[in-house]
Amino acid sequence: MVIVLMGVSGSGKTTVGKQLAADLGWKFVEGDDYHPPENVAKMAGGTPLTDADRRPWLKALRQRIDAACATDENIVVACSALKHEYRDYLERDDPACVRYVYLHGSEALFRERLESRKGHFMGANMLRSQLEAMEPPVGEVTVDAAPPPDRIAADIRAKLGAPATPSAPVPASPAGSGCGPC
Numbered sequence: 001m002v003i004v005l006m007g008v009s010g011s012g013k014t015t016v017g018k019q020l021a022a023d024l025g026w027k028f029v030e031g032d033d034y035h036p037p038e039n040v041a042k043m044a045g046g047t048p049l050t051d052a053d054r055r056p057w058l059k060a061l062r063q064r065i066d067a068a069c070a071t072d073e074n075i076v077v078a079c080s081a082l083k084h085e086y087r088d089y090l091e092r093d094d095p096a097c098v099r100y101v102y103l104h105g106s107e108a109l110f111r112e113r114l115e116s117r118k119g120h121f122m123g124a125n126m127l128r129s130q131l132e133a134m135e136p137p138v139g140e141v142t143v144d145a146a147p148p149p150d151r152i153a154a155d156i157r158a159k160l161g162a163p164a165t166p167s168a169p170v171p172a173s174p175a176g177s178g179c180g181p182c
């Protein structure tokens, strides 16, 4: 299964994604690592990406998602996935394998976070363009991005019905049923 934590810059995708992945015992995948260097340079220079800029990034991320789905790997992905068409594209090969979780919050909160974040290429000057591009998902899990990361991760687990602990025992099947954990 693939959980994609989505939202604008500063919503906490990386912070909450790492916490959620640790809680679940899943691998965390940082979507920013899939940007070509020219995209990072553009964002660092204060220019928002275009749809065309995002195409190679989304293609690379989709390949990572497809690989996880094909091998039953459980991963948490941090990816802004701002537009409906990006989300459709990312899950197209196996929609049942992918769940989106939207980190929702106020512009003031995200701005404050970005202004105090150190050592990241994305500045607070990009937040407005992110909010303008954002097309909120319909029918996907939405969580409040304001509480501490561990509380948000717990909220996500509760809303997705995901296992509470990484080592939750698989129920034993009656001897001879031949059914394993089903």
Ligand SMILES: Nc1ncnc2c1ncn2[C@@H]1O[C@H](COP(=O)(O)OP(=O)(O)OP(=O)(O)O)[C@@H](O)[C@H]1O
Residues within 6 Å of the ligand: 007, 008, 009, 010, 011, 012, 013, 014, 015, 016, 032, 078, 080, 113, 114, 116, 117, 118, 122, 145, 146, 147, 148, 149, 152
């Ligand atoms: N729930 C939270 N409570 C307090 N601080 C948070 C929370 N979530 C994130 N932060 C802080 O806000 C800043 C932005 O968080 P983070 O980098 O995780 O956001 P992001 O959505 O991944 O941003 P980007 O898209 O720019 O990579 C970081 O400095 C982080 O420590």
Ligand SMILES: O=C(O)[C@H](O)[C@@H](O)[C@H](O)[C@H](O)CO
Residues within 6 Å of the ligand: 008, 009, 010, 031, 032, 049, 054, 080, 081, 082, 122
């Ligand atoms: O689609 C986009 O505009 C970009 O992917 C951004 O969302 C950044 O990757 C991220 O927010 C910075 O860390």
